[in-house]
Amino acid sequence: MPKTKNSITQIAYHIDRLKGCTACPLMVGPVVTGRPVLSKVYLIGQAPGPREGEMGRPFAWTAGKTLFKWFDSIGVDEETFRHNVYMAAVCRCFPGKAKTGGDRVPDNVEIKNCSEWMQKEFDLLSPELVLPVGKLAIEQFFGKTQLASIIxxxxxxxxxxxxxxxxxxxxxSGASTWHRMEPGKTLxxxxxxLIAEEAHWKAIARAK
Ligand code: SF4
Structure with missing residues (x-):
C-alpha cells in the first residue's frame, strides 16, 4: 500500500478508535472530532461546547463562526479549513456545566487522558504548524501565561x-471580549x- 494512503488509513482508524473513548466518567459524550485529514497544520481547541456533539464537528457553533471569520480573512474559508487542517482539542468531549455557570473546565486527569490521543496524532501527523486556540490549549505548551504576552x-x-x-x-468565544478590545485586537x-506567512498555510490557501 502506498505510504500516503496507508497514513490516511491510519488516521481514519485513529479517529474511529477515538470516537469510542469513554476514559473520563464525568465527560458528556459524544466524542467530537474533526475529519481524518492528513495535514501538517494542527489546530487545538479547548473542549467542545454543548452544541458540537449534536452537530458532530468541532467549532460548529457561535465561537466557530468567529474563528472561521478570522481564517477567512487570511485566505482560508471554513470548508477549505475543515478539509485541510487536522482539528483536535485538549479534551474531545463536552465537560458539562460548572456549578458556578458556564462550561466546566476539564480537570488534570481528563486533560492527561485526552493527551494520549494527541500524542498518537503527533506520531501519525508530525505537524509543522500548531495553532492552540484559547488559554487551556495554550497552557499545554507554555504553562500559565498571560494572553497579552503570548498572542x-x-x-x-x-x-x-x-x-x-x-x-x-x-x-x-462570544463570552470573551479579549480579542475585541485593545491590545487583544492588535495582537x-x-x-x-504570522499564520498567513507560514508555507503550509499558503499551500492550503492556494488549494481552495
Ligand atoms: S475527554 Fe478525551 S479521554 Fe476523556 S472520554 Fe472524551 S475522548 Fe476520551
Missing part, C-alpha cells in the same frame, strides 16, 4: 516528541499575519 508571537517548540512552529490564538491581527 501575536511565533515560537519554535518541541512537544510530543516533535518540533514545530506554534502560533497561539485567543479563544473566539490577534499580528497572530493571523
Amino acid at each position: 501575536g508571537t511565533k515560537h519554535r517548540h518541541i512537544a510530543f516528541g516533535k518540533e514545530f512552529d506554534i502560533i497561539p490564538l485567543p479563544h473566539p 490577534l491581527a499580528q497572530a493571523l499575519e
